[in-house]
Every structure is written in C-alpha cells, then in structure tokens.
Amino acid sequence: MTPNAALDALRTQAPLVHCMTNYVAMNIAANVMLAAGASPAMIHAEEEVADFTPICGALTINIGTLSPPWLTAMLKAAGSANTASVPWVLDPVAHFATPYRGDAARQLLGFKPTILRGNASEIMALSGAGGAGKGADSGDEVAAAKDSAITLATTHGCVVAITGPVDFVTDGTRQAEITGGDAMMPKITALGCALTALTGAYAAVTPPLEATVAALTHFAEAGEQAGKVASGPGSFSLHFLDHLHLIQPGDLDEGRVTWS
Ligand SMILES: Nc1ncnc2c1ncn2[C@@H]1O[C@H](COP(=O)(O)OP(=O)(O)O)[C@@H](O)[C@H]1O
Numbered sequence: 001m002t003p004n005a006a007l008d009a010l011r012t013q014a015p016l017v018h019c020m021t022n023y024v025a026m027n028i029a030a031n032v033m034l035a036a037g038a039s040p041a042m043i044h045a046e047e048e049v050a051d052f053t054p055i056c057g058a059l060t061i062n063i064g065t066l067s068p069p070w071l072t073a074m075l076k077a078a079g080s081a082n083t084a085s086v087p088w089v090l091d092p093v094a095h096f097a098t099p100y101r102g103d104a105a106r107q108l109l110g111f112k113p114t115i116l117r118g119n120a121s122e123i124m125a126l127s128g129a130g131g132a133g134k135g136a137d138s139g140d141e142v143a144a145a146k147d148s149a150i151t152l153a154t155t156h157g158c159v160v161a162i163t164g165p166v167d168f169v170t171d172g173t174r175q176a177e178i179t180g181g182d183a184m185m186p187k188i189t190a191l192g193c194a195l196t197a198l199t200g201a202y203a204a205v206t207p208p209l210e211a212t213v214a215a216l217t218h219f220a221e222a223g224e225q226a227g228k229v230a231s232g233p234g235s236f237s238l239h240f241l242d243h244l245h246l247i248q249p250g251d252l253d254e255g256r257v258t259w260s
C-alpha cells in the first residue's frame, strides 16, 4: 500500500491505538495522532493493559520515563499483543544510558515487536555496535546505523526504522529512505515518541513495512510544510500539528521515498 493509500485507510478507519509512552510525550503524541486521523488512548496500569491491548488496532511502547510498575505493565501488554495478534511498536528511548533501561529494552525485544523505531544511536546500541547518544538525543548519523538496522530486522523478524535528516527503514530484505522534514524537528521534545505512536496507528491499517514508510512520509511532509512558515520551535509545533491534519490522501509526495 502506498503512503497516500495508507493515509486514506487511516482517515477512514481512525484506529484505536494503545499508547504506553512517557510523561514528556503523553500530550504531544496524543495530539499528533488525533491530528493525523487516529484515536489514541494512553493506558498504563498493570491491572488493565492486558484487557485493553486486544481491543486496539495496535500497541506502542516507549521506555522514555520508565519505572518498575510501568515495565511490568509494558511486558504484560506486549505479551497480550502477541496473543491477540495485535501489531506493536517499540521505541527504546536512551536504552544505552543505564543498565536498568538496557535490560528493559532487551526484555521487550524478546516479545518480538512488529516495528522497532529509534534514532541512530539507539539502533546502533541495540545491535551492539556502540553508538554515542546523549540521553534521548542521537549522537550518530543515520548512515552509520544502517547495518545495525538490517541486523536487528533479520535477527528479530521486525521492521526497523532509523530516523534523522533522512530516515531509513528495512525489514531485513527491502530498504527505503525517506527525505523531507525540517531541522527544527529534533528541537521539539518527544516528536520522535509521537512518531512512534503514529507508526502504530498506520500499522493498524496496513502491513508493517508500508505502515512505517507511510508514517515517516506523513511526518516528512508535515515537517517540511511547517518549516516553511515557522519562526522557531514554538510556532513549528503548532504548524506541524496543523499540517498533519490538513494533509489529505494524495497530498503526500511519494517521490520522497526511495526503495532499494
Ligand atoms: N535534521 C533533520 N531534518 C529533517 N527531519 C528531521 C531531522 N532530524 C530529525 N528529523 C525528523 O524528526 C522526527 C523524529 O526523529 P528523531 O529526532 O530522529 O527522533 P528522536 O526524537 O527519537 O531522537 C522524524 O520524523 C525525523 O525524520
């Protein structure tokens, strides 16, 4: 399914998406999903996640502000997604920063995410190839992480996306690069986390590789449009949300995507 067809499916189906994200991302991720056309629900309690995941079109898990009760709930939700065949997306925010966080990311990876989305440092570190991230921010180039993405995709049987100035996506066999966006995007906190949540929404309506490319293309288009009118991170945020919403099926420039 092409990015425009995927956007059409997203708008038609408006899937319910179970988002387990961090305190920083909670609001912007929900707003990004609503603007794009999905229906987010931020639900974290250990007591209810296993009942909620199966009624959703997708689950997204982000370890940004992790704590033991959240990790317990995340592991339960991932298990529930597997049992119910619900696609799920993992965002291993800054997993290299502490042993606790790294162990959590590896435990979650054991539940076979459908899609793994991170910045270059996160993807490199997850494959054991080093990586020089500074907390949630990447310190590595996307190009340096491509081999790691292919290795992770092959080893774990998932789609892997590395984001940055030019995004890279692979399922271990096919690869796509997506251009666009704006240099202001990493200046807005939790925009990557919001992208992970939106990737889940697309995974609810189309297969994982196409879903990931569609989410990245939607972000690239809205980011580029917002960058033309924004004067700083504050106005960029509001224009970005507006453009996520204003973009219609047919408006996504599919020339941004190069397959190999
Ligand atoms: N320099 C850049 N130019 C254009 N788009 C960018 C740039 N850096 C990041 N992006 C975009 O910002 C979004 C979030 O990616 P990124 O900043 O890598 O994630 P994270 O916040 O998890 O580190 C993605 O859509 C990515 O394409």
Ligand SMILES: Cc1ncsc1CCOP(=O)(O)O
Pocket: 022, 024, 025, 064, 065, 093, 136, 137, 189, 190, 191, 192, 193, 194
């Ligand atoms: C600043 C911060 N601290 C813990 S999670 C988080 C948000 C990270 O968001 P992103 O990965 O999208 O930059």
Ligand SMILES: [Mg+2]
Pocket: 091, 093, 118, 119, 136, 192, 193
């Ligand atoms: Mg991130």
